[in-house]
Amino acid sequence: MHFPHRGQNMTKAFLSHSSSDKEFVRAVANGLGRQFCLFDEQVFDTGETFKLSIEKHLDDSSIFVLFASSESVKRMWIEFEINEAWYRILEGRISRALVFLIDSSIGHEALPPWLSRAKVSRTNAPKIVAREIRQHLDELIRTEQHPYFEGRSDDIGHLQKLLRPIGEPAPRVVGIYGLPNIGKKTFIRKTAQLILSFNRIITVQIEESDGLPDIAIKIANLLEPYSTKAGFDEIVARIKSENKEQLLKRMISDFRVAVENKEMPVLIDDGGVFTSDGFFTDIAKMLIDALKDQGELYIFLVSTRKPIENLLSMQLKPLAIDAVKRLVAEISSTMKPPLTINQISELAEYVNGYPPSAYYAVDQARAYGIDSVLADKHRLVQFRTAVFVKYINSQLMTEEQKSILLTLARYSPLPLQVLADTQGYDAAKLAGDIMILVDRSLIVPNESGLYSIAAPVADAVASEFLSSSDVNHQAIYDSLKILLDDENLELPRLDLYRLLFRASVRSGSKDSTAFHMTNDLIRLTEDYYHRRDYKRCIETAKLALTEAPKSYSARDFLIRSFIQEEQWESAESEIRELEKFASPRDVQFLLGFLERKRGRLQKAITYFLNAEKLGRSGVALKREIASCYYHNDQISEAKKYVNEALATNKDNRFVVDLSIQIAIREGDEQAARSGIEKLAVLDVEPFVKHRLSTVELRFGNIKEALKSARESVEAFDNDRPTFGILAQLATCLTRVGLFDEADVTIQRLSRLYVNQRPDIRLGLACRLEIERKRFSKALEILDNVKDITPIIYEAMRRDAIAGELAIGTMPDEKRIRYQHELDTLNKELSTYDPNEAWFTLIS
Known part of the structure; x- marks a missing residue:
């Protein structure tokens, strides 16, 4: 039943129910969140009479919801609430009435006549009830906020033709694919209403290495009637005990419940539906084949990949x-x-x-x-x-607000209580900061009243605040543990249990009882890799591979971490394992990455070009090829691949950085500084300052180079600066004559990267000793360099010998030998550029 809404009351739902139905309605209220409903336990003031509380909160409502059971229709206060709601509807102060029959012994005939004409549904799942109430609240809000849906008329028409083929059965499973963030889910939500008459969509994220039990748990979390810890534990245990046929039957049954409640299931491909080649994963194929035979079900798939298999699909392109x-x-x-x-x-x-x-x-x-x-x-x-x-970070954000954002970038969604426990300052101030961040579209409250970082800014926040103090993972774990140990709290337990597991791993709590899915280990592996914590990445990847031996991502990050740690044999062994199930083009790419890190540039180029011939594409490959050509002194080829990469994505920070390095090599100061200006928008401060330092050093501004190198290292705060950034600082300190500080920096580099790039660390120490005029010590250091083929080592040997001949005492035989070697080196290095050779070596 829908009435014109003329009042000024809040857009909230009043939940009318019997005390005997309290557990069910409490679960609905928690599913909605306090901002969307009025539930007596949450809002009735003990200082007021029950009658006054009812009247007051009905006045604050825009939707009246009756939970009808054999008990509720007998209760005096329920009758009072129904009558008061009727008067407010007549006055236009309440817009809609909804009835949910939650007792099998009651039907329409038990309702007052005016309520029997309202929207009446029968269901036993609190989450479905919460989603339907939320849909009606959203419709009321939209009458004032006016959402817009532009430029998709042709796409709607195309989908309509696909769904209504002439002379053929109508399809039940349809794929929508396209680039990220172009509105695929919004398009499906709109067309589900326009073409198929669904009220809502429900989304199920299918992640890499999800098995049938994982997917069944996710679906049950949305559609099955449990709300407490005991209910969650029971359903998880039951699902894990079921065989393939039982699991498929359960998921089909759950999807039927959704469709009966006018909710269309949408499967989101997050690495678990299609392979990189566009074929169904084994698990996804099993599920889709089972769903295709269910005539009454409609399922949409959303992916960034174009499906290769026999699946009716359409591409959604960016708006014109x-x-x-x-x-x-x-x-x-x-x-x-x-x-x-x-x-x-x-x-x-x-x-x-x-x-x-x-x-x-x-x-x-x-x-x-x-x-x-x-x-x-x-x-x-x-x-x-x-x-x-x-922009906001630089001008408008407090340290406390940054901390909230950084926490939510690692853990979303979180209850307010967990944020309060972990932020360590006044709850009222915390609530104020959260509201400011909501107003700035940086965090969003979800339908359960939990707070998440806004999806468009999650990666940007993690990147921008890279140098900030890390999240207190132990505090997150402790707070979530206390919350989830409460047996009776109705919580979005699946989401919070998965966050609890991640916090337990990151904090080192080693909680073997924490519920998790294999993908949680894969996500942790990826997180550790991007944060350059390669040792923990290796540990976590190995755990993920014990659960999912054919996980491409887990093995990929394991191989990359071994390479970053210069554990060449381990990397080669894992690549051989990957070859057993991965695409040859991906194997060739990783072999190229391995050889580039080893400094075998020509081999790396061969592998990367093989990957390209086998069909691998994308900016990352072009960047790798360009980088190899650049360091191999094949500048024209490097520029070709840089330009191709920029044509695909002109805002890729790694490619922009490489274009600056090429400009430095070519002596084009204007192009280099223009690139720095652009990089400043795309990248974080430590790496921008580092690249600026190399530009200043190349064009003779030694003091400015040192200033930027210092700022780059300092921007990491307590975090570990990269090898190249510390090496650049050591180089600048050596050049300006701050030898003791340079020595300390080289020692720090050796402590942090004890197993990595020993020859470069020796080269830094050798150059320092040459500048100190301790030439004999420089020559001793050079004798320990394993690979002396880079020309920079010949140049350092030349400088050390020249210095030793000028000021050192030695036998004539040695002096003659040194003089002959110096003459030879001078001829070989007549066109040598010491700056460029050193930059190339460090890179």
Whole structure:
């Protein structure tokens, strides 16, 4: 039943129920979150009479929800609530009434006449009830907020034809694929309503190495009627005991429940639906084959990969520029002053066809002014949320707000209580900071009342705050453990248990009882690798591979970590294991990575080109090939691959960085500094300062080079600077004559990277001794270098011999031998560039 809404009350649902149904309704209330409902345990004031509390909170409601059971229809207070709701509907203060029959012994005939005409549903799953109430609340909110859906008319028409083929059975499983962040889920949500008459979609994330039990648990978490710890434990235990046929039967049954409640299931490919070649994984094929035979079910698949298998699918492309302009104009229509036509056009080009970017950019323009969005510096790149995170971080964010963001970037979603336990300051101030971050579109409350980092900014936050103090993983673990040990709390237990497991691993708590899925280990492996914690990456990858021996990602990161740690034989052994099930092009790529790190550039180039011939593509491959050519002094070939990579993604920070290095090599100072300006928008401070230091050193600004090198190292705070960054600082310190500090820096480098690049560490120490005029010691150090083929070592030997001949005493025989060697070296090094040779060696 739907009535015109004319009042000024909050958009909340009043939950009317009997005390005997309290556990069920409590689970619904927790599923909705306090911001969306009025539940007596949460809001009734003990200082007021029950009657006054009912009247007060009905006045604050826009939807009346009755949980009808044989007990509730007998209760006096329920009758009072029903009557009061009826009066408020007549007055236009309540907009809708919903009834949920939660008792098998009650039917429509038991309801008052006016309520029997309301929307009446029968269900026993609190989560389904919460989602339906939330849908109605969202519809009321949308009447004021006006969401926009632009530029998809042709796509809707295309999908309509696919779903209604002439003379053939209508398909039940459909794939939608396209680039990330172009609105695939929004498109499905809209078309599910327009074409198939579903009210909502429910999404199930299928992750790499998910088995049938994992997927069944995720689906049960959305659709089966449990809410307490005991309920969760029981369903997990039951699912883990079931065989393949039982699991498939369970999932089909759960999906039927969803469809009966007008919810369309959508499977999101997060590495578990399609292989890198676009074929179904074995598990996904098993599930899809079972679903295809169920005539009443409709399932959509969402992926960034184009399906190769026999699956009806369509590509969703980024919005055309005219559609983006209309979308930006609609979203910004309430801005004061309004955006001009030119500003709308600039912003449309800036967001580059991605609807979420349009919403986010307009939100930021509304909050901080259009000039901050369209400033020349930021227009060097297409829209990236990292730009706004940088802007907010530099001007508008407190240390406490950064800490909240960093915590949620590692652990989302989290309850307010866990954030309060781990942030260590006043709860009222914490709530205020969270509201500020919500207002800035940086974090979002979900339907369960938990807080998550906004998806578009998660990676940008983790990158921008790389040098900040890390999250207190032990505090996160302790707080989640206390929360989840409460037997009766209705919580989104699957999400929180998985976070508990990650916190236990990161904190070293070694909680063997913590529930997890294999993908949690894979995600931890990836996280450790990107944070350059290669030892822990190796440990975690090995754990993941014991559970999923054919996990490509786990073995890929294991191999890369062995390579980064210069454990060449272990890397080779794991590559042989990978060959048994991975694509040859991926194996060739990793062999290329191995040889590049070993310094065998020509071999690396051969492997990378093989990977390209076998079908591997993308910016990462082109960058690797370009890097090998660059370090192998094949500059024209390097530029070719850099340009190809930039044509694909002109804002890839690694490729932009390599283009700067090429400009340095070619002596093009203007191009190098232009690249630095662009890199400053794309990358984090430590790496920008490092590259700036190499530019300054190459063009003779030694003091500025040292200043930037210091700032680069300092920006890491307590974190571990990279090898190259410390080597650059040692080089600059040596060049300006700060020998003691250079020595300390080289010692620090050796402590942090004891097993890595020994020849380069020896080279740094040798150069330092040459500058100190301790030439005999420099020659002793050079004798320990294993690979003396790089020309830089010949140059250092020349300088050390020349110095020793000038000031040292030695027998004539040795002096004559040194003099002949010096003459030979001078001839060989007549065109030698010491700066460039050293940069190449360190890189």
